[in-house]
Amino acid sequence: xxxxxxxxxxxxxxxxVLILQNVLTFSVNLADNVMLGSYSETxxxxxxxxxxxxxxxxxxxxxxxxxxxxxxxxxxGKKQTEPIKTVAAHAMRMGxxxxxxxxxxxxxxxxxxxxxxxxxxxxxxxGMVYLRTVRWSFLFFAVTQVLLxxxxxxxxxxxxxxxxxxxxxxxCAINYPLIHGRFGAPRLGVTGAxxxxxxxxxxxxxxxxxxxxxxxxxxxxxPQDILRRDRLLLRDYLRVASPILxxxxxWGLNTATQNAIMGHISDAAYTAGNVANPLYTLVxxxxxxxxxxxxxxxxxTVGEGDEKKLKAYARTxxxxxxxxxxxxxxxxxxxRIPFLSFYDLSPETRALADRFLKILAISIAGMAYQMPTxxxxxxxxxxxxxxxxxxxxxxxxxxxxxxxxxxFKWNAPAAAVIFCLNADQIFKGVPIFIKVNFGSWARxxxx
Numbered sequence: 001x002x003x004x005x006x007x008x009x010x011x012x013x014x015x016x017v018l019i020l021q022n023v024l025t026f027s028v029n030l031a032d033n034v035m036l037g038s039y040s041e042t043x044x045x046x047x048x049x050x051x052x053x054x055x056x057x058x059x060x061x062x063x064x065x066x067x068x069x070x071x072x073x074x075x076x077g078k079k080q081t082e083p084i085k086t087v088a089a090h091a092m093r094m095g096x097x098x099x100x101x102x103x104x105x106x107x108x109x110x111x112x113x114x115x116x117x118x119x120x121x122x123x124x125x126x127g128m129v130y131l132r133t134v135r136w137s138f139l140f141f142a143v144t145q146v147l148l149x150x151x152x153x154x155x156x157x158x159x160x161x162x163x164x165x166x167x168x169x170x171x172c173a174i175n176y177p178l179i180h181g182r183f184g185a186p187r188l189g190v191t192g193a194x195x196x197x198x199x200x201x202x203x204x205x206x207x208x209x210x211x212x213x214x215x216x217x218x219x220x221x222x223p224q225d226i227l228r229r230d231r232l233l234l235r236d237y238l239r240v241a242s243p244i245l246x247x248x249x250x251w252g253l254n255t256a257t258q259n260a261i262m263g264h265i266s267d268a269a270y271t272a273g274n275v276a277n278p279l280y281t282l283v284x285x286x287x288x289x290x291x292x293x294x295x296x297x298x299x300x301t302v303g304e305g306d307e308k309k310l311k312a313y314a315r316t317x318x319x320x321x322x323x324x325x326x327x328x329x330x331x332x333x334x335x336r337i338p339f340l341s342f343y344d345l346s347p348e349t350r351a352l353a354d355r356f357l358k359i360l361a362i363s364i365a366g367m368a369y370q371m372p373t374x375x376x377x378x379x380x381x382x383x384x385x386x387x388x389x390x391x392x393x394x395x396x397x398x399x400x401x402x403x404x405x406x407x408f409k410w411n412a413p414a415a416a417v418i419f420c421l422n423a424d425q426i427f428k429g430v431p432i433f434i435k436v437n438f439g440s441w442a443r444x445x446x447x
Contacts, residue, residue, distance in 0.1 A: 046126025056252030065149015067241025072153030077303020294376025382443030
């Protein structure tokens with residue numbers, strides 16, 4: 001175990017801020033689900049279908065930002081900030097490109113996209129109504145997420161939970177009256193939820209831009225910095241970001257595919273999954289925050305060139321991740337009881353959601369070790385190919401084909417399908433443990 005107080009102070013303070021940010025960010029979708037769930041199961045499922053697309057988009061934007069973190073943190077360890085600004089400019093252009101592609105796809109093929117996740121016409125109809133409005137939030141969300149990744153590359157994270165809290169407050173304040181028609185507002189259902197999302201995304205971007213202009217001093221970002229170009233740094237960034245983009249894209253697609261499988265089992269299974277997933281994602285925020293903090297610390301240490309310290313940090317972080325996994329599993333298991341009471345569900349849907357959450361409480365214990373180790377240590381240390389290969393094999397070669405067989409050929413119970421879909425969260429820990437402790441994973445990426 002590392003004995004440096006500065007290490008623990010940095011890790012826990014940074015993790016706490018990022019966990020709070022993730023909790024608040026995920027709470028936006030949770031609040032939407034709870035409010036729509038009390039309005040209509042069909043409206044909830046329609047919005048949830050669209051949220052699968054948004055989740056894929058979110059994962060791609062996170063990848064764009066993580067590319068800056070992995071490369072930029074090493075430059076920050078070398079005390080060089082000018083290359084980070086150039087890398088940031090390339091990342092912003094990539095984020096805007098993704099925004100344009102997604103906006104075009106959902107505008108041209110709205111029915112086709114929503115119907116990927118369910119064959120229920122009422123749910124498809126509600127999803128299309130929600131998508132028609134919420135698509136206008138994509139641009140603001142892209143700029144915000146890329147900027148947050150840029151700031152995280154130099155250890156600036158305190159603004160993130162402030163943004164998330166503002167988003168949550170604005171979203172809830174607008175959603176409740178517009179969904180249910182309270183306080184003299186029109187009763188808009190899923191359209192009301194989409195309007196709340198747009199308003200909150202605009203507000204968070206404005207707050208972030210003001211913060212960067214007035215408070216941020218490590219990078220001193222200015223609007224003209226986004227125009228920077230450098231072929232060598234672009235090549236370096238693409239070499240780092242491309243595997244992350246592919247991993248996150250496949251992960252988002254994996255989640256969407258899982259929901260599509262559940263949606264074609266039954267409406268009850270699909271709705272139960274959409275009820276269980278937000279709580280799971282909320283508890284998972286702890287591991288996500290730890291992974292982000294570890295990625296910065298490990299990347300900065302690689303940039304400093306201290307190999308002995310790097311190995312000690314990796315060993316200690318693994319112990320912290322394992323302890324966090326046990327805590328996460330316990331929290332999810334007991335939180336499911338009061339959580340489900342917020343929803344107005346049929347007995348069948350409620351029973352399935354309860355069963356799903358018990359299974360997820362087991363899988364999250366493994367996920368909370370393997371994901372931060374894979375993302376925070378291995379990828380944060382500059383090795384972006386190993387996580388890509390591991391995810392392709394475990395998810396696309398093993399988990400999804402087996403789950404499809406269980407669901408469509410063998411007619412297995414929905415709970416068995418859910419268990420299969422989350423089995424990789426446990427067995428991926430074995431190769432990851434071997435790689436970190438007995439293999440080579442640190443890569444110097446800077447020039």
